[in-house]
């Protein structure tokens with residue numbers, strides 16, 4: 562069977578730790594990844610981690626970001642490469658997650674602008690009726706972002722805001738909150754993980 566990766570698009574909203582946790586979770590589950598990092602995401606990544614993400618050294622930079630020497634099956638496509646594999650519906654993928662999703666990327670995807678590879682790959686994911694998960698982060702949300710989220714929902718995407726839950730003791734440290742959101746993303750993709758403890762209630766026996 563041909564390789565069927567998850568496309569992971571990292572856009573320029575604050576929240577690169579969410580992207581890191583999703584990437585690590587996919588690799589831990591043995592999934593294959595096609596990675597796209599927007600131009601603006603390089604700024605947030607540098608601000609939030611100190612790492613400069615360079616096209617020519619993406620493997621080294623990704624390894625430092627994820628803190629692991631063995632990356633597994635990851636393919637990297639520059640965001641300006643509109644002739645890349647994920648720009649075509651005939652390129653096989655499982656689907657795509659945009660994490661974090663900026664309001665600009667939300668708009669571009671909702672309106673079908675395809676201004677860069679991230680937006681085009683998301684558009685392709687929708688048109689091919691594959692799973693698309695977007696993880697918006699902004700506060701407060703402008704009206705336009707709310708409208709774009711509704712449009713994406715109606716187009717079949719899962720709109721999964723970066724809003725961690727604190728229940729079940731998940732709010733003890735920042736990484737737990739990050740993992741909560743990343744775990745919800747992996748749930749939406751149908752990928753196994755143990756990033757959080759599932760609520761079980763208190764069944765009466």
Ligand SMILES: Cc1cc2nc3c(=O)[nH]c(=O)nc-3n(C[C@H](O)[C@H](O)[C@H](O)COP(=O)(O)O)c2cc1C
Pocket residue numbers: 571572573574575576599600601602604605608662663664665666667698699700
């Ligand atoms: C440090 C930093 C933090 C940002 N945080 C956010 C954010 O949380 N949400 C958002 O929608 N945009 C945020 N932006 C603005 C986006 O980066 C900007 O709209 C950019 O055009 C997004 O482009 P992209 O969607 O192609 O990545 C931030 C920008 C910088 C430099």
